[in-house]
Amino acid sequence: MGAKDRRAPLDVAELVDFERGLVDRRIFTDPAIYQLELRNIFARVWNFVCHESQIPTPGRYFRNAIGNDSVIAVRDREGAVRVLLNTCPHRGNSVCRADEGVARSFFCSYHGWNFDLNGDLLGVPGYDDFYRGTLDKSQWGMASAAQVQSYNGFVFATLDSEAPPLEEFLGWVGRVGLDMLCARGEIEVVPGVQRNLIQCNWKLAVDNLFDWYHPKVSHASAVRLNVLPESTLYPNDQMVLLGDYGHAIGGPGLSSENQARLERQHDESAQTAGADGADGSRRHAHAWRLREDVRERMGPVGVRTRGHPNIFPNLWVASGGTQLCLRVPRGRGVTELQWYTFVEKDMTPAERREVIQHAIHFFGPAGLLEQDDGENWSHSTRGAAGTAAGTRPLNFAMGAGLDAVRADGDQASIDTVVNEHGQRWTYQAWADWLAAPDWPSLVANHTAPPTEVI
Amino acid sequence: MKALAAMTLDERVRLQFEVEQFLYREAELLDDREFERWLELLTDDVHYWMPVRRTTTAREADGAFTQPGEMAFFDDDRAMLETRVAKLRARNSWAEDPPSRTRHFVTNVQIKDVAEDEITVACAFRLSRTRLDSEEDSWVGRREDVLRLTPAGLRLARRHIFLEQTLLLAQNLSNLF
Numbered sequence: 001m002g003a004k005d006r007r008a009p010l011d012v013a014e015l016v017d018f019e020r021g022l023v024d025r026r027i028f029t030d031p032a033i034y035q036l037e038l039r040n041i042f043a044r045v046w047n048f049v050c051h052e053s054q055i056p057t058p059g060r061y062f063r064n065a066i067g068n069d070s071v072i073a074v075r076d077r078e079g080a081v082r083v084l085l086n087t088c089p090h091r092g093n094s095v096c097r098a099d100e101g102v103a104r105s106f107f108c109s110y111h112g113w114n115f116d117l118n119g120d121l122l123g124v125p126g127y128d129d130f131y132r133g134t135l136d137k138s139q140w141g142m143a144s145a146a147q148v149q150s151y152n153g154f155v156f157a158t159l160d161s162e163a164p165p166l167e168e169f170l171g172w173v174g175r176v177g178l179d180m181l182c183a184r185g186e187i188e189v190v191p192g193v194q195r196n197l198i199q200c201n202w203k204l205a206v207d208n209l210f211d212w213y214h215p216k217v218s219h220a221s222a223v224r225l226n227v228l229p230e231s232t233l234y235p236n237d238q239m240v241l242l243g244d245y246g247h248a249i250g251g252p253g254l255s256s257e258n259q260a261r262l263e264r265q266h267d268e269s270a271q272t273a274g275a276d277g278a279d280g281s282r283r284h285a286h287a288w289r290l291r292e293d294v295r296e297r298m299g300p301v302g303v304r305t306r307g308h309p310n311i312f313p314n315l316w317v318a319s320g321g322t323q324l325c326l327r328v329p330r331g332r333g334v335t336e337l338q339w340y341t342f343v344e345k346d347m348t349p350a351e352r353r354e355v356i357q358h359a360i361h362f363f364g365p366a367g368l369l370e371q372d373d374g375e376n377w378s379h380s381t382r383g384a385a386g387t388a389a390g391t392r393p394l395n396f397a398m399g400a401g402l403d404a405v406r407a408d409g410d411q412a413s414i415d416t417v418v419n420e421h422g423q424r425w426t427y428q429a430w431a432d433w434l435a436a437p438d439w440p441s442l443v444a445n446h447t448a449p450p451t452e453v454i
Numbered sequence: 455m456k457a458l459a460a461m462t463l464d465e466r467v468r469l470q471f472e473v474e475q476f477l478y479r480e481a482e483l484l485d486d487r488e489f490e491r492w493l494e495l496l497t498d499d500v501h502y503w504m505p506v507r508r509t510t511t512a513r514e515a516d517g518a519f520t521q522p523g524e525m526a527f528f529d530d531d532r533a534m535l536e537t538r539v540a541k542l543r544a545r546n547s548w549a550e551d552p553p554s555r556t557r558h559f560v561t562n563v564q565i566k567d568v569a570e571d572e573i574t575v576a577c578a579f580r581l582s583r584t585r586l587d588s589e590e591d592s593w594v595g596r597r598e599d600v601l602r603l604t605p606a607g608l609r610l611a612r613r614h615i616f617l618e619q620t621l622l623l624a625q626n627l628s629n630l631f
Contacts, residue, residue, distance in 0.1 A: 099508040192506035192525030196622035221547035225540050366527045366627035371549040374625030
C-alpha cells in the first residue's frame with residue numbers, strides 16, 4: 001500500500017473494528033476527532049474532580065479540569081461540594097488561579113466581581129453608579145457543573161444535565177474499581193497531587209493501564225533491580241471485567257477456587273494475615289478483601305480481581321488500589337497526568353509511610369516504573385501522525401475471539417492469559433460515545449458488554 | 455569547624471571555594487554519567503528529597519511545598535539512590551536509552567550555616583536536559599544541601615530540591631538533580 005490515503009472522510013463508526021481489534025490511528029491526531037471528544041465525552045461523562053478529603057471544610061477548594069474547562073471543586077458554607085466553572089460570567093477571566101487552598105469567596109481580578117462559595121454573585125463594583133439598577137445579580141453567578149455526586153468520597157461532576165445518576169453510570173465494574181480504594185476503610189488523600197505533562201494523546205496513556213504485555217519490555221530495567229517480584233509485573237492469571245459505558249478492569253485475578261480457599265481459611269481462623277496475590281508484599285495488600293462486608297459489596301467476581309480499573313474515560317485506579325491517576329487531555333497531543341495517593345486513616349505511621357514510599361518510588365514522573373512509559377506514548381502519538389503511517393491501523397487483536405465470558409450471578413469475567421480485551425473494549429466504548437448525539441441515545445445504543453465470546 | 459560568624463574572611467573565602475568546587479565536581483559527575491563516582495560523594499545517611507509544589511495564593515504561600523512524610527517526587531535514602539543508579543545502568547532502561555544530555559548549572563552558592571562538621575549550603579540551579587532530536591526540558595529551582603566534612607573530604611548528607619514548576623512540563627524525572 002502506498003502513502004496515498006484512499007479512505008473516505010472520517011466516519012466515527014469506521015474507526016474502531018472491535019471484532020478484529022483494529023483502531024484507526026487518526027483518532028489520536030485528528031483535530032475534529034479531538035473536538036468531538038471534548039463535546040461528546042468530556043462534556044457529557046461523569047468526570048473525577050477530587051476526593052472529599054481534599055476539601056474537608058467550608059472554603060477549601062481544589063482546582064481541576066473537565067476536558068478543556070477549568071473547574072473549582074469547593075466546599076460551600078452549608079458543607080456541600082460544589083463544582084464551579086472557573087470563569088467570570090462578565091469577561092470570562094478565571095476567578096481562581098491557585099491549585100488549592102481556602103477561600104472566603106472567589107474574587108475576579110479583572111473588574112472585581114465577587115462570588116460566594118456556591119457561585120452566587122455577591123458584589124459588583126459600580127453596581128449602583130454604573131449599572132444603575134439594570135444588572136440582575138441572580139442571573140450572573142458562576143456557572144456550575146450540571147450535576148455533582150460522590151461515590152464514597154470520590155467527587156464526580158458532569159456538565160450534562162441528562163446524565164444518569166453517578167452510580168448508574170459506574171455500573172458494577174466502575175463501582176468495583178473504586179471499591180478497590182474505598183472498601184478497605186476510611187481513606188484520605190495524602191497532601192501533594194503530582195502533576196506532569198506527556199506529549200501524547202490521552203487515549204494512549206489510558207489504554208496502557210490494561211497492558212500487561214508491556215511490563216516485561218518497557219519496565220525491564222526496573223525488574224532487573226529486583227525491587228518488585230516478577231510475579232507482580234508478569235502475572236500469568238489474567239482476569240478482565242467489562243462494564244457499560246467503557247468501564248473495564250484488566251490484570252491479575254484470583255481463580256474462584258483460590259478465592260474460595262482464602263475465604264475458607266479466613267473464616268476458619270478469623271485472622272487477617274496477608275492473603276497471597278499479585279502484590280503480597282504489604283500486609284495490607286489484600287487482607288481487606290476477605291471481610292464479609294467487602295465480599296458482599298464487591299460481589300463474587302469483583303472481589304477476585306487484582307487488576308487495573310479504568311473508570312471511563314480517564315481515571316485509573318492504580319498501584320494495587322492506593323492511587324488514582326487521572327489523564328486530562330490538554331490538546332490532542334498533550335496529556336496531563338495527575339497522581340492522587342490514598343492512605344487509610346487508621347494506618348500506623350509505618351504503614352502510611354510504606355504506601356507513600358511505594359507511590360513515590362514506583363509511580364509518578366520519577367517512579368522506577370512510570371518514568372519509562374512516557375516516551376513510548378509520545379512516540380506512539382507521533383507514529384499516528386505520519387502521512388503514510390497514519391493510514392495503518394493499530395493492532396489490539398491479542399486474544400480477540402479466543403476467550404469466553406463467564407457469568408457468576410449478575411457479574412461476569414473473562415479469565416485468561418495476557419490479552420488486549422480491556423483496550424479493545426475501551427476503544428469500542430469510545431466510538432459509542434462519539435457516535436451518540438446525547439445521553440438518551442448513548443443509554444439506548446451503547447454496546448452492551450459481551451456475554452459469550454470476546 | 456568554627457561557627458560561620460567566628461571565621462575570618464580568609465577562612466570563609468577558603469570554605470566557600472571548597473564548597474563550590476565540591477558542588478561543581480559533583481554536578482560534573484552527573485553530567486558525565488559517572489553515577490557510581492557520584493554515589494561515592496554521598497554519606498550513608500543521605501536524604502534526597504524533592505517535595506511537590508503547588509500554586510497557592512500569596513496569602514497561603516507558606517503552604518506551597520508538601521512537608522516531609524507527605525507526597526514528593528523524590529524521597530530517597532542511599533539505598534534508593536543506588537537503585538536509581540543501577541536502573542540507569544541496567545540494559546533497556548528506556549527513559550535514558552538513548553541517554554539524555556544533561557547540564558547542571560549551579561550558582562548563587564551561599565553558605566548558610568556551619569555547625570560541627572556540617573555545612574548548610576543554599577544554591578540556585580538549572581538542570582537542562584536534551585534528548586533525541588534536541589527535545590529540551592529545563593528545571594529551575596533552589597537547593598538546600600548539607601555537606602559533611604569527613605576524613606575523606608566533603609560528602610553530601612542532605613539534598614532538598616525545590617522546583618519552580620508546579621505542573622511539571624517534562625514527561626518524567628529520570629535524571630538526578
